[in-house]
Amino acid sequence: MDSADPRTYLKRKFPAIALALLQIGVLGACTSHPALGTKHPSDSAFRVALLTPGPVSDAGWNAAAYEGLELIKTRLGADTALVQTKSPADFEDAFRDFASRGFDLIFAHGFEYTDSAIEVARSFPNTCFVVSSGSESSANVASITFNVDQATYVEGVLAAGVSKTGVVGAVGGIELPSIRLFFEGFKRGFLSVQPKGRILISYTGNFDDVGAAKEAALAQISQGADVLIHNADAAGLGVFLAAARAHVFAFGVFNNQNGVAPDVVLASAVTSTPLAFLKIATEVKDKRFHPGMLEFGMHDGMVRVVFNPKLESRISAAALKRARQVEHELATGQLVLPPTLMQPPATK
Incomplete structure (x- = not known):
C-alpha cells in the first residue's frame, strides 16, 4: 500500500460508521516488495516505514500509527512507506525488505512483532526497529508502551x-x-x-x-x-x-x-501515538536515539x-x-x- 492511499479517510477525521465499514478491507492492501537490496530513488533521504497488523481505516489503533507516519513525513520531510502484514509469516519478510533497502527506522505497531524484530535487527545494525507494546529491546530495537x-x-x-x-x-x-x-x-x-x-x-x-x-x-x-x-x-x-x-x-x-x-x-x-512516533523519529534522524523499553503515560501528556x-x-x-x-x-x-x-x- 502506498502511504498516500488512506489520506482521504484520515483527513475526514473519522466518517460515519457506515462509511467506515465500507472502507474496512479496501484500505488493507499490501505493497509489492522489490527485490532485496534494491536501491531507493533518493538514497540520501531519511526513510521511515510502518508495519500494521490491520487496516489504517479502523479509526483507532492502526489509524493512530498511520497519523504518526504522516506527521513524520510532514515534519521531517521523510520518505515513508506502509505495509499491512496479513499473517505472522509476513513479519520477517517485511522487516528484511525495508531494512535491506536502507530504511533508517521501522515502526511495527503491535506486540506480536517483537520476536521478528529482535531476530531481523541482528542482521541490520544500522536500522532502528521500534515495536509498539513490545516486550523486549536490544542494541537497535526499542519497545514503546503507552500506559493506556x-x-x-x-x-x-x-x-x-x-x-x-x-x-x-x-x-x-x-x-x-x-x-x-x-x-x-x-x-x-x-x-x-x-x-x-x-x-x-x-x-x-x-x-x-x-x-x-x-x-x-x-x-x-x-x-x-x-x-x-x-x-x-x-x-x-x-x-x-x-x-x-x-x-x-x-x-x-x-x-x-x-x-x-x-x-x-x-x-x-x-x-498520542503520532507525537511519540515523531519524537522517536526526530531522535533517530539526529542520531541521538537510545533504544530501550520506552514508556509514555498521563504524566507526559501522551x-x-x-x-x-x-x-x-x-x-x-x-x-x-x-x-x-x-x-x-x-x-x-x-x-x-x-x-x-x-x-x-x-x-x-
Missing part, C-alpha cells in the same frame, strides 16, 4: 457514574496480555465506584470481524450491560453499532473515536481522556467531576495504579 490503562481506569470511573444496571461490558479481539491489562484498568476504575458491580469480558478471536464484535456486545447487553468498551481495532465498530441499536453508551480507544458514533461514545482513551461534549449533558455533574478529578490525580501522580497495572506491555 490509566485512561481506561478513568473511563471505568465514568462508566460507574452513568451505569444504571451496575453491569458493564468489554469486547476484545485476540486475548493478548496487553488487552487483558487494558480491560483490567477499566474494571478497577469501575469497581472503585461500584464495588458490587460486574464487568463482562469476551473476545472475538480477531480484530477484523465487525459482525462478531457486534454480536458479542449484544450478548453482553442482553445480560444487563449498559456501558461498553472495546479493544478490537476495526472490529470495534461493531460494538458501537450494538450500543447504538440498544441505546447504551460506549467508550472509544487509542484515537479520538467520539466522532465515529457521537450519540454513543461518552469519551475516548487517547494515546495518554489522556477526551470527553465527548455532545454527551456531557447525559452525565451527572457529580460523575463527570469525579472522573475529571481521577484523571487529574493520575496525571499529577497523586493517584498511582497498582504495580500490576503499570507493567508493560500496556496497550496491545
Whole structure:
C-alpha cells in the first residue's frame, strides 16, 4: 500500500460508521516488495516505514500509527512507506525488505512483532526497529508502551457514574496480555465506584470481524450491560453499532473515536501515538536515539481522556467531576495504579 492511499479517510477525521465499514478491507492492501537490496530513488533521504497488523481505516489503533507516519513525513520531510502484514509469516519478510533497502527506522505497531524484530535487527545494525507494546529491546530495537490503562481506569470511573444496571461490558479481539491489562484498568476504575458491580469480558478471536464484535456486545447487553468498551481495532465498530441499536453508551480507544458514533461514545482513551512516533523519529534522524523499553503515560501528556461534549449533558455533574478529578490525580501522580497495572506491555 502506498502511504498516500488512506489520506482521504484520515483527513475526514473519522466518517460515519457506515462509511467506515465500507472502507474496512479496501484500505488493507499490501505493497509489492522489490527485490532485496534494491536501491531507493533518493538514497540520501531519511526513510521511515510502518508495519500494521490491520487496516489504517479502523479509526483507532492502526489509524493512530498511520497519523504518526504522516506527521513524520510532514515534519521531517521523510520518505515513508506502509505495509499491512496479513499473517505472522509476513513479519520477517517485511522487516528484511525495508531494512535491506536502507530504511533508517521501522515502526511495527503491535506486540506480536517483537520476536521478528529482535531476530531481523541482528542482521541490520544500522536500522532502528521500534515495536509498539513490545516486550523486549536490544542494541537497535526499542519497545514503546503507552500506559493506556490509566485512561481506561478513568473511563471505568465514568462508566460507574452513568451505569444504571451496575453491569458493564468489554469486547476484545485476540486475548493478548496487553488487552487483558487494558480491560483490567477499566474494571478497577469501575469497581472503585461500584464495588458490587460486574464487568463482562469476551473476545472475538480477531480484530477484523465487525459482525462478531457486534454480536458479542449484544450478548453482553442482553445480560444487563449498559456501558461498553472495546479493544478490537476495526472490529470495534461493531460494538458501537450494538450500543447504538440498544441505546447504551460506549467508550472509544487509542484515537479520538467520539466522532465515529457521537450519540454513543461518552469519551475516548487517547494515546498520542503520532507525537511519540515523531519524537522517536526526530531522535533517530539526529542520531541521538537510545533504544530501550520506552514508556509514555498521563504524566507526559501522551495518554489522556477526551470527553465527548455532545454527551456531557447525559452525565451527572457529580460523575463527570469525579472522573475529571481521577484523571487529574493520575496525571499529577497523586493517584498511582497498582504495580500490576503499570507493567508493560500496556496497550496491545
